[in-house]
Each structure stands twice: as structure tokens, then as C-alpha cells.
Amino acid sequence: MTTTVLFDFDMTLVNSAPAITRCLNMVALEGNLRAVTEEEVLATIGLPMEDALVRLWGSYEPRWLDIYRERCREEEYAGLRVFDDAVPTLRTLRERGCRTGVVSNRRFARRVVECVSLDALCDVVVGLEDIARPKPFPDALERALSILGSAAEETLYVGDTDVDMQAAAAAGVRGVGITTGNFGAPELLAAGAWCTVDRLQEVTDLP
CATH class of the missing domain: 1.10.150 (DNA polymerase; domain 1)
Structure with missing residues (x-):
């Protein structure tokens, strides 16, 4: 679950x-x-x-x-433009009782999350200022899991790059590759994705 x-x-x-x-x-x-x-x-x-x-x-x-x-x-x-289905997706997940958050290779990640008004829909935000090593190392994901008290096997990490999928695999979480960036489904799967989606709202259908 x-x-x-x-x-x-x-x-x-x-x-x-x-x-x-x-x-x-x-x-x-x-x-x-x-x-x-x-x-x-x-x-x-x-x-x-x-x-x-x-x-x-x-x-x-x-x-x-x-x-x-x-x-x-x-x-x-x-x-910056928030994707149309980002807020509905986050809201749906939270209504189901899921914890949500952002794990980024940006420095001062909380600042940019607040700038686009997504902070109220995030239980945790982790950026480069919080860790020693960036993705593809697992540090940022492990930090988020520690803050939330979440189990890796009960966690999805949604990202658009090979680095995201490599970090997910290293942290023991299920990586969900999304094709809204520079990588297609085959490349994301090759990088270790558990599955791929084309739109954020598809994440709400995953087990």
C-alpha cells in the first residue's frame, strides 16, 4: 500500500x-x-x-x-508554470491520506515551492541545502522519508529524469517516471523506473 x-x-x-x-x-x-x-x-x-x-x-x-x-x-x-494537473493530483493523494512532498536537486527548494504556492500541499520539501550529495545519490529521498517517518516500500517517487529514477532505486522506493521532461518511457525504465506515466493524474491510479 x-x-x-x-x-x-x-x-x-x-x-x-x-x-x-x-x-x-x-x-x-x-x-x-x-x-x-x-x-x-x-x-x-x-x-x-x-x-x-x-x-x-x-x-x-x-x-x-x-x-x-x-x-x-x-x-x-x-x-514558472505549474502543470494543470499538479494541484488536483496532490489534493487527491492527500484526501486519500497519503503524505506528499518535493525532493529536488535545487538549492533552496522550499523557496521555489512556496513561490508557486505548492507548499500547502507538501508535508516535506528537501533540496540541496539539506543534504550532502545530490540525486542520483539517495540522500534527499532518505532525508524526506526520515522526516515523514515513511517506509521506503510504501513510497513512490515521481520524476522526469534518469537521475530521479536512479535515486529512487538507490533509496529503495518505487520510481515513477513521467514523460513531461526530456526522457521518454524507455529511457526512464532503463534508468530503473518501476513504471512510467504521461500525466501526473495517472499517479493517483497506482497501487
Whole structure:
């Protein structure tokens, strides 16, 4: 029986790719870097930002992240769009007695969850500030389970990337791959997903 359903944030609950692309191109303009496409950015979402910048620009300078956080964060937050079925899905799960939460590779994850008004539907939010190692390591999921007092075998973790599914497997929870990001069902299954869905509301039908 499922008692807990945890979710990744970017491209799982929220469409963030357009906003992040706009902001990274603001950084590119100021840092004399090449512009990036939304397709390129989508392939990096789910990684810690430092790793994403290396993948996009071949290296990482702390000042790029400083520019993003200090000058672009409000622009990013204003452009985030919660997927239409995110709130109904969370509400349905909670009405059934399930605990829900967000486990993300974002730093200061609670801040962004509050920004899109999903915090009232979450019993726990875990981000990079709370753990030593990012996904695909199991630390963030294990931290969430510890806070909630939930059993791994009674928990689902819904995410859109291979990293999410690898973290779920490492934590001993059932990974549910959702195809709203950069990965299709075959890739998510290959990364260790227990099953895949195309829309969030399908999660409410899982045992």
C-alpha cells in the first residue's frame, strides 16, 4: 500500500524550461557566453546548477551562478508554470491520506515551492541545502522519508529524469517516471523506473 508520494519539482510538477532558458541567456549575454536553446537546457534540468552550467558551456565559473541568483531569480520564478494537473493530483493523494512532498536537486527548494504556492500541499520539501550529495545519490529521498517517518516500500517517487529514477532505486522506493521532461518511457525504465506515466493524474491510479 502506498502511504507517501514524493515528487521532483522541475518538469514534474512545474514547467520551468522556458523560464530557465531565458535566465541562462541573460547570464550568457552578461558573461559573453554563447546563447543556449530550450532543448539544450531541458537536457540539463534535474542536475545541480553547477553541473548544468558545465554541460552547457564546458566549464563553470562561480560568478555565472552569482549573476543568475542575484539578477535573474525573480525573472525565473515569474516564468514558472505549474502543470494543470499538479494541484488536483496532490489534493487527491492527500484526501486519500497519503503524505506528499518535493525532493529536488535545487538549492533552496522550499523557496521555489512556496513561490508557486505548492507548499500547502507538501508535508516535506528537501533540496540541496539539506543534504550532502545530490540525486542520483539517495540522500534527499532518505532525508524526506526520515522526516515523514515513511517506509521506503510504501513510497513512490515521481520524476522526469534518469537521475530521479536512479535515486529512487538507490533509496529503495518505487520510481515513477513521467514523460513531461526530456526522457521518454524507455529511457526512464532503463534508468530503473518501476513504471512510467504521461500525466501526473495517472499517479493517483497506482497501487
